């Protein structure tokens with residue numbers, strides 16, 4: 001199927017229930033992104049800063065770019081002027097740098113706290129207690145140029161949907177706990193970014209508000225570029 005047909009099939013499937021589709025275009029050429037854009041897609045996700053910057057410069061300005069991969073503090077400056085949302089905030093230090101660079105551009109950058117839900121500890125992300133510590137800190141209270149909009153998680157790569165379902169449920173519970181404790185009066189804290197090509201239906205079932213789909217839209221990536 002074409003990229004346009006894939007997008008339209010996914011949109012039909014997820015309906016108008018308020019789940020946002022992020023087209024993960026990492027490793028894909030400009031033409032493929034343009035094709036998705038021409039089909040009406042405006043939200044794209046990338047996981048490497050350099051690749052993201054190169055693509056952003058060449059593609060339409062009204063694209064909403066999301067960074068979904070690990071972000072090093074020394075690279076924040078390259079994306080601070082245009083990024084719509086950073087899904088991968090995993091430390092106070094990183095958040096402070098995002099705030100500093102956002103201030104330089106006189107803007108507020110939307111962020112998600114990446115929480116660890118998978119069993120493998122190779123994955124990035126904070127555990128719940130680290131997130132709580134961050135949100136309680138005086139340093140966090142001083143940051144005026146970032147806005148925390150919710151949480152993000154990546155489930156364990158497994159064929160067992162029971163494990164995936166439990167991890168998504170856990171992220172939803174983490175979200176709810178943080179919401180009740182720190183963001184009760186903040187309507188901006190509403191996003192749960194979970195679900196990829198292999199597990200997005202389950203993720204929506206468990207309360208996802210943002211799904212990040214690469215191969216379902218653009219076809220499989222080569223193993224090397226994963």
Ligand SMILES: *Cc1c(COP(=O)(O)O)cnc(C)c1O
Nearest residue numbers: 024047068196197212213214215
């Ligand atoms: C690559 C990637 C995706 C998309 O993966 P697919 O399985 O191709 O849908 C989603 N989220 C993150 C963080 C990724 O790195």
